Amino acid sequence: MNDRILITGADGFIGSHLTEELVRQGYSVRAFVYYNSFNSWGWLDSAESDVKKNLDVFAGDIRDPYGVKTAMQGCDTVLHLASLIAIPYSYHSPETYIDTNIKGTLNVLQAARELNVSKVVHTSTSEVYGTALYVPIDEDHPLQGQSPYSASKIGADQMALSFYRSFETPVSVIRPFNTYGPRQSARAVIPTIIAQLANGSNKIKLGAIHPTRDFSFIKDTVGGFIATMNSKKSIGDVVNIGSNYEISIGETAQLIAEVMGVSLEIETDDQRLRPEKSEVDRLWAENKKAKELLGWEPLYGDKEGFKRGLKETAEWFSKPVNLKQYKADVYNI
Incomplete structure (x- = not known):
């Protein structure tokens, strides 16, 4: 737990819950938040004082490779959650999804490769599967880009896996289904x-x-991230996190x-x-692989x-x- 974890998208919904839980478990966490002139840390602004005082906050932009590499220096593990996720917004502003989701992921991977980090957990989404061709959906299900958002996430996922195959970058892809919660x-x-x-x-x-x-409560999704982070068996693989x-x-x-x-x-x-x-x-x-590889299963x-x-x-x-x-x-x- 002396190793430092970088969490991109730490100011968002899932990212803030994950950041808080890791800090409470005693991990050293650097929270990468989206820079803004209000000095807002997103949902981390409402975190308890015991969490805030133990946070190292870095404000930047995932689309900036220099800032990403600077944020990653001194970190052993990267949990990459920063992305644009709204499907309707992707209909009229698709290029922003390419810049943020694909190029942003490339920035994380390239920095992780150059800095020799020990683990990168890349966040996917169940939307990459599109409408189920069979159920339950396992990790071998075909990928179908039915929106610019899902297409950008397919591209980001493949970029992450390509770095594992090409450079042996220790990447795991976590694929949460529809997370909900406070x-x-x-x-x-x-x-x-x-x-x-x-x-x-x-x-x-x-x-x-x-x-x-398939809705997954936020506490289960956070548990899935931590289990993926700590699992060597998940490297080079994709794992669904869902309730079944x-x-x-x-x-x-x-x-x-x-x-x-x-x-x-x-x-x-x-x-x-x-x-x-x-x-x-x-x-x-289908969450069988998560149970087998990670020892994870939903509590909700x-x-x-x-x-x-x-x-x-x-x-x-x-x-x-x-x-x-x-x-x-x-x-x-």
């Missing part, structure tokens, strides 16, 4: 539903409700309403619909686990200090 952006469906309900609206606006997803529980968006909305003790009516908002061929209709994770799997995760998420969003940070009446792409 702090998640309202561009994701679960915060969208909860925020609208918490603001007193029982008639909520959603896009397509027929697609199915499939549920539709419509059913998810009803379950959230049940957990929150309110009634619910869903109204289709056309601007929230993806183009027909871009919509990923079905995601369901199955329906009852999902309900527990939704309850914790709804409780966080329902606190006025947290809810006021979300514009529930505005579509967030």
Whole structure:
């Protein structure tokens, strides 16, 4: 634990939770956050004081190779989470996804190679699979770029694996399915539903409700990152992190309403619909490899686990200090 860990995207949803957990476990952490003139550390601004005082924060831009290499100096392990993730935004600004997700990943890999770091964990996404051709989806499932976002992540994943194959850079690719929990952006469906309900609206606006997803609670995803980081067996490989529980968006909305003790009516908002061929209709994770290689398994799997995760998420969003940070009446792409 004396080795220093660099976490890119530490200011984001998953990154901030991961940063906090590693600091609490006694690791030395350097948090790479996106530079801005407000000196904001994103979600790390709201971290407990015991976490903040033990953090080494580096403000920069993942697209800048010089800054990335500077941030990585003195670090033994890199957890690379920095990326653009909103699918609708990728429809009208695809080039930014190439710059951030592919070139940003290249910057991390090149610096890691030159500095001889001992482990790089690259973050993928279940979106790279596209609509399931078979279920549950294992790591051998074909990759299908159904949005500029997913295409950019496929490119980033392949770049990461190419460095392992070409230069023996010790890279592992972690592929989380739909992570949810406190702090998640309202561009994701679960915060969208909860925020609208918490603001007193029982008639909520959603896009397509027929697609199915495999939702992974943030604590399980964080556990998956730490297990991947500590597993030598994962080097050069791709590992799914998911609950192995499939549920539709419509059913998810009803379950959230049940957990929150309110009634619910869903109204289709056309601007929230993806183009027909871009919509990923079905995601369901096979997590057998994670259990075998990492010794990881979800604590919030199955329906009852999902309900527990939704309850914790709804409780966080329902606190006025947290809810006021979300514009529930505005579509967030």
